[in-house]
Amino acid sequence: MGIHLARLQRNDDDLNKIDPFTFFGLFNKRLKKENRIRIIAELMNQLHVNAPVPSEFDGVPLVNSFTAAFYPFAPDQTPNQIEDLWSLFLSALDLADNQDTAITEDFVKAFNRVKAGNPQATTVKLTMGLFWVRPLRFLSLDQNNRANIVEKRALNEQVRQTVQLFLKTDTDGQHYLQVCDEALKALRENDLAFQTFPEFSEYSWELAKSSIKDYDPQFSNEEWDALIADPKIFTPEALEIMNDWQQFDNAAATCTQVAARFGRKKNYYLTQTVSLAQRIADVKKRHDSAEWSKGCKVVANCLHGV
Helix, strand or coil, X not given: CCCCCCCCCCCHHHCCCCCHHHHHHCCCECCCHHHHHHHHHHHHHHCCCCCCCCCCCCCCCCECHXXXXXXXXXXXXXXXXXXXXXXXXXXXXXXXXXXXHHHHHHHHHHHHHHHHHCCCCCHHHHHHHHHHHCCCCCCCCCXXXXXXXXXXXXXXXXXXXXXXXXXXCCCCHHHHHHHXXXXXXXXXXXXXXXXXXXXXXXXXXXXXXXXXXXXXXXXXXXXXXXXXXXXXXXXXXXXXXHHHHHCCHHHCCCHHHHHHXXXXXXXXXXXXXXXXXXXXXXXXXXXXXXXXXXXXXXXXXXXXCC
């Protein structure tokens, strides 16, 4: 296709299977709209899907390209991690169509197995994946929706408190279903501008888009994807430290905070991020060097908590 997809293993030879959520993440990450359409069209062609190709994606939550896979890479991957994600996917499809008690219990067990045994399948990421596969039943707790629910109180106070408790405590599948059920109830019982989870997600996305004022270093998403896919630039160590940062809400943490959580020294993260920024700068020298260097400094400063 001529498009750099998210890296799915450290080495291509290690890739022999993926889960459904990672599959959806191939096109639900930051890409130009035309490239997302190209990826989806090619996947539909390969899978012989006879349906219109989606062309609008407003409000669809996006995974970070650094951590697009829902499983750890080899050799850190265990035999059950991908199978557990498949079990969660299948039980989610069943639950969306049937509220049977046994099906609900199967979903909760599958959700909890993934949470307990798969560090790459973070709580927020799982809710995004479940929204992708059944958006009318499962609420995504991505950054935009969380801000709308918790800070702007877009649904009601009960949902706000339930979401806060779910994210702050040792979360499980039963509590997540409680979040979804209370949010669905709020949509039904209140006169709101949105009636479904997809409509709510699009509304949250529109609010976030109108408030974005962050510095834009003018790097295309495709350039970043190409760099991430290059193991000489984003080495295994670089990917590892990026993954460590992604475990924090909005990836907002200093080197000291990350080091304390993962048992490393602060200087390890400082050294790795500076080296990564330098490799990126070296690759892009032939382009607008002044602007690119400014962007690399912003990246490094953000990572260091400056």
